[in-house]
Amino acid sequence: MEQHCCPWWMNYLIGSPLRLVLQPPRKLFGQLVKPGMTVLDAGCGMGIFTMSLAAMAGPDGHVFAVDLVRKNLKILERKARRKGLEQRITTMACDMGKLPLDFRFDFALAANSVHEVPENQRFFRRLTELLNPGAKFLLLEPPLHLSEEEFQRELELAAEAGLGLIERSKERSSFKALLQKLN
Helix, strand or coil, rough: CCCCCHHHHHHHHHCCHHHHCCCCCCHHCCCCCCCEEEEEEECCCCCCCHHHHHHCCCCCCHHHHEEHHHHHHHHHHHHHHHCCHHHHHHEEEEEEECCCCCCEEEEEEECHHHHHHHHHHHHHHHHHHHEEEEEEEEEEEEECCCHHHHHHHHHHHHHHHEEEEEEEECCCEEEEEEEEEEE
């Protein structure tokens, strides 16, 4: 699959407040994230969804936000401090294919990021290892970067890694799939 790595400054466009109007977090994952959950935001960029995830997880929950670009994470950390959410969010600069984390997650989100991982299969295998049994994973990918066939291939790799498809759709702004760890 061809890789489409966006330059870091594109996150200002990708993460604009308009995105929250086009893809409202409560509609996307509001029913999936509960207070007290441990959440992974894989490929978080500047944290457009991280703040909502942290608010939904509540004071007893926690969000781990990972991105390859440190500059994105610094911006996310500033936003978290301004909103008083810094205690609920841990950032880490890392390759999403490796995810060097020692935590188990109740929910994971990868919004517009998996297509940028050089080895998708490695990402899905590692993600499956990090999810609690029955944990859900929401995969969003941009139709501007991926064809229907490429998105289907991602879903096949996710299935090979042990993630079962619950539902799938194509909306104006993204391909969307909700998956669940099978065991």
